[in-house]
Amino acid sequence: MSRSKDTSASATPPAEGNGVVLYDKEPDATQEALATFVNLRDNIYCDSIKDIYSAADEFMACDCMEDVGADGVNHACGPDSDxxxxxxxxxxxxxxxxxxxxxxxNQRFQNNEIAPVSIFKTEHKGYGMRADEDIYPHTFIVEYKGEIVDNELYKERKEQYSNEGIKHFYFMMIQDNEIIDATKKASIGRFCNHSCDPNAYVEKWVVNKRFRMGIFAKRKIIKGEEITFDYNVDRYGAEPQKCYCGAPNCLGVMGGKTQSESARLLPHVITEALGVRANVEKRWIKEQKKLGTKVTQDNIDSNVNVEFVKSLELEPLRLADVSKVVSCLLQPDLDFIVISRVIERFSLCDNYDEIVNRFCRLHGMQALSTALKTLLGLSGDKYSNEEEELFASMVKILQHWPPLRAKNTIVSCKMDEMLQEAESKTSNPDLKSSVSQLLSNWKDLELVYRIPKRSDLKNASDTATKLDDRRARSTSMPASEVVDPAKTAINGVALPPGWEWAEDPTTKTVYYFNRSKNITQWERPVSTPTGPGVSDEEERRKRREKERQKEEAMYKKLEQERQLARQKELEIEEMRMNKLSSIIAQASLEKPSTPAETPKKEERHISATEKQWTKLFASAVPNMLKKYENEIGRDSLKACARDIVHTLAQKELKRRSDSKPPSELSHEKKAKIKHFVKEYMAKFLVKLEEKKKRKSSGAASESKRTKSH
Known part of the structure; x- marks a missing residue:
């Protein structure tokens, strides 16, 4: 979005040898720019969404370990960590x-971090942001902050600003019904100008149950270089405006039709995972225009152009790109074509096992389980050829997996359960055999439990650990020479042979240790009678074996109970969904009853084509809606499903009145239905909330009137 022209600013400085234009000689205008708006510490949410935490279900606890260095700083979860x-x-x-x-x-948004940047005046674009030091790729530069408004308030603000004569708006969409308005209250991120060939990008992050937008370096940004990102469809303005970015591939205009037609073909995380370069996107768009094909977003919900993804000539997956693949596959509800093509990059590698090893270290099992879960949700009772090919590629990756020591990862991401479900959808005997072999290999693995930390006794634990370490290193001094008789009994009661007690000087907590067995523990030891000739080592071995058998029996029992419960849930769910689909399909075709006093209208003829479309949509919509049942109730769920199915069927009839409906819905069609359902339910929930508020307000007013009488 262009800024007002400022004739006081100097002309554009000459480019450096590498073609990068530097503005490090321009006067610092940061304080002057800060006076033009309210600088926010945190985003401000409008009343309608201030209590809605749209990313509440996205959070997960990482499994990194605290790493406090000599400088007192916790270095865990750093940029080079997994x-x-x-x-x-x-x-x-x-x-x-x-x-x-x-x-x-990993708390850059919360810490309000800002890269070394300053504001300066440009020749044609008003204020701009520049780097005061070299900024390296993927560095967090600044958060794009403002007032978070809903769709209704966004429309009001846009009209208001236009009436006030404000030409340059600063709106950025987070998601439907959540839009950042940085026009009057914001961060300095609002001064980041547009470029058709940017050196930064905008990325959505989850921060404490909310979605927030950050600006990150796309490549190395040289000191003095202006920081820009592609406004694309993320920013909103009043009218199309001339673009002054000066890039070789400049479109000439920002906003309006030209800008929207150049909509980003893929989100950044998918672009990285597929190894797509910017020039590949630009070249494909030009080729499509030459062919007379209008470039549109085939899947608006995930911003993925399916045809573009299909056309890509993929390169083998490199070790350096494995983390990008993991990051992509961990995204829920990815498009089928994206998962398929990302997994395809594995098969192009000569160093397949090395790639899988790196994938394993970077939470690959969880990423693969997320992708498999999406595949299971998209597929029917049996896989199509494409789905079976993707599943076979996933199984191949698991066959090359490094040996597992425990079952924890498999159980935590439910990979074993999903493989069993996935195996039932294939008729390929070789694939079934491969899955059975994997499950058999995993069956005998044990679950490993870690003893939870006693945070309140941390210092004492450290002391005991150090004492234990010293004993482990020093074996030259006989135990009999250092044993204090007073420490072999506590409160007048003798401890078992070989055991002593000590008190941590910091917490005054008593702990127990055995020098000969090299054991330190908090619990008071108990005497265990041993038979003649039984060594301590043999005793410990028997105890471990007994504990292992007990744990194994408990796990088997839990596993059996879980499988029975899951089977029962699946049967009940299947019965419910079949019944619901049948009711919806029937109800969508039925004509509403007409009161006796109303003249009868001519009955509408329901064609075979309409019945087929209704049946198709009724097979998919209930599954997409079931997550709302607890929130809106079963009756409302049925009504919504019936209305959605009817609306979708009517749309198809208008668009394709002469076309025969397909035998099943494609992945792309399911994705579009899912997006329609999501938008429909968002509006429905808003109306439902407003209805509840009105009802609550009415009840309160009635109560006041009653009291006054």
Missing amino acids: CINRLTNIECVDGQCSGCGDKCQ
Whole structure:
């Protein structure tokens, strides 16, 4: 979005040798620019959405360990770590990620971090932002802040600003019904100008149950270089405006039809995972225009152009790009074509096992399970050829997986359960055999449990650990020479042979240790009678074996109970969904009853084509709606499903009155239906909330009137 022209600013400085234009000689106008708006510490949410935490279900606790260095700084979850939160654009939150500790390195939004930047005046674009030092790729530069408004308030603000004579708006969409208005209250991120060939990009992150937008370096940004990102469809303005970015590929205009037609073909996280370069996108758009094809977003919900993804000539997956693949596959509800093509990059590698090893280390099992869950949700009772091919590629990756020591990862991401379900959808005997072999290999693995930390006794634990370490290193001094008889009994009661007690000087907490067995523990030891000739080592071995058998029996029992419960749930759910689909299909075809006093209208003829479309949509819509049942109730759910199915069927009849409906819905069609359902339910929930508020307000007024009488 262009800014007002400022004739006082100097002409554009000459480009450096590498073609980058530097503005480091321009006067610093940061303080002057800050006086033009209210600088926010945190976003301000409008009343209708201030209590709605739209990302509440997105948070996960990372499994990093606290790493406090000699400088007293916690270095956990840093840029070079394999922190699962960082990989999936989620910030760690103190008190919610117990492993990584407080104040880890993955809290840039919360810490209000800003890269070394300043504001200067440009020749044609008003204020601009520049780098005061070199900024390296993927560095967090600044958060794009403002007032978060809903769709209704956004429309009002746009009209208001236009009436006030404000030409340059600063709106950025977070998601439907959540839009950042940085026109009057914002951060300095509002001064980041547009470029058709930008050096930065905008990315959505989850921060403490809310979605927030950050500006990140796309490549190395040189000191003095202006920081820009592609406004694309993320920013909104009053009218199309001339673009002054000066890039070789400049479109000439920002906003309006030209800008929207150049909509980003893929989100940044998918572009990175597929190894797509910017020039590939531009070239494809030009080729489509030459062919007379209008470039549109085939899947608006996820901003993925399916035809473009299909056309890509993929390169083999490199070790350096594995983390990008993990980050992409961890995204829920990815398009089928995206998952398929990302997984395809594995098969192009000569160093397949090395790639899988790196994938394993970077939470690959969880990423693969998320992708498999999406595949299961998209497929019917049996796989199509494309679905079976994708599933076979996933199984191949698991066959090359490094040996597992425990079953924890498999159980936590439910990979074993999903493989069993996935195996039932294929008729390929070789694939079934491969899955059975994997499950058989995993069956005998044990679950490993970690003893939880006693945070309140942390200092005492450290002391005991150090004492234990010293004993482990020093074996030259016989135990009999250092044993204090007073420490072999406590409160007048003798401890078992070989045991002593000590008190931590900091917490005054008593702990127990056995020098010969090299054991330190908090619990008071209990005497265990042993038979003649039984060594301590043999005793410990028997005890471990007994505990292992007990744990295994408990796990088997839990596993059986869980499988029975799951089977029962699946049967009940299947019966419910079949019944619901039948009711919806029937209800969508029925004509509403007419009161006796109303003259009868001519009955509408329901064609076979309409029946087929209704049946198709009724097979998909209920599954997409079932997550709303607890929130709106079963009756409302049925009514919504019936209305959605009817609306979709009518739309198809208008568009394709002469076309025969397909035998099943394609992945692209399901994605579009899902987006329609999401928008429909968002509006429905808003209306439902307003209805509840009116009802509550009416009840309160009635109560006041009653009291006054």
